[in-house]
Amino acid sequence: MPPRPFSAAPGTNWPAITKASLHSLTTETSPSTGEQISVFTYVSETHVFRYGTSSKSPAGLTDRDVALELHPVLDSAVYPPLTPDLPVCSTPVDGKWVEYPRLKDCDPAKDNDWIPKAFQEQVEVLRLLYSYPHRSLVKFQGCLARRGCVVGLVLQKYEMSLEEKVRRGQVVDRKVVMRDLKTAVERLHMFGLAHNDVHPRNVMFDAFGNAVLVGFGWCKPFGKVVDRGGKLPEWYQGDGEVLTSDQKHDEEALVRLEEWWAQTTPTG
Secondary structure, three states: OOOOOOOOOOOOOOOOOOHHHOOEEEEEEOOOOOOEEEEEEEEOOOOOEEEEEEOOOHHHOOHHHHHHHOEEOOHHHOOOEOOOOOOEOOOOOOOOEEEOOOHHHOOOOOOOOHHHHHHHHHHHHHHHHHHOOOOOEOOEEEEEEEOOEEEEEEEOOOOEEHHHHHHOOOOOOHHHHHHHHHHHHHHHHHOOEEOOOOOHHHEEEOOOOOEEEOOOOOOEEOOOEEEOOOOOOOOOOOOOOEEEOOHHHHHHHHHHHHHHHHHHOOOO
16 A cells, blocks of 8 residues: 555544645746746644645645645744743633744745744734733734744734724724824834834724724834835835835825725715
8 A cells, every 4th residue: 555644644643734724825937947836835733834846736736746745844944933031822822813924935945034034023023012012002912832933923813804894884983093093003103113004904993892903014113124025005105015114104004094984984
């Protein structure tokens, strides 16, 4: 009988790796052949990251193909180290929102230092919010740690965004929300940080109806370059593939957000 590397080893209860359980599945052009290849990633329950490629199309891939071509990637290539000053979440993460590094962008054949570095910067921002909480800024509950690394960031989960509330025609006090968002970005600016991604989908509401600013993947100290993968959000001026962190981006975004809200619900 042929080996079945896509099944759990005898004596374990690990789930089998299947195509359906992949973290990501995309196509890219092979730099060596110029042909289209499938690129896929997998993250285990213990947050071991695996990467694989195949000459087959995504539709033609089988579970066996996936498991044969997936190879583990060193933790240090995708996760930042857990340092003693970082809070660790000791409670179950069920019902929480967990942010992870940009694992789907990893390519072991290239320099991926930016992945753990970018996540480390996000960790530092959220650690600051943990030490100096604000009602209108996302509540950080600690790091998800495995094998001495930060593999995830545990955040309070909110159920509905401003965009959803407005689309559904729910009554929201615009003046109160805009006031709260202004105080939220002012708090960030006080620490020398710009959010750089203020828009209706990144404004959530807590159980008491208070507006909360979320989405801190692009929050950086003033002057630092923010890599947006070649795409700038509609709330910001300018063009190009990068954005330099600046408090004016948040101020401009708040103006655009209020204009969008007024146009969407003139009587809101």
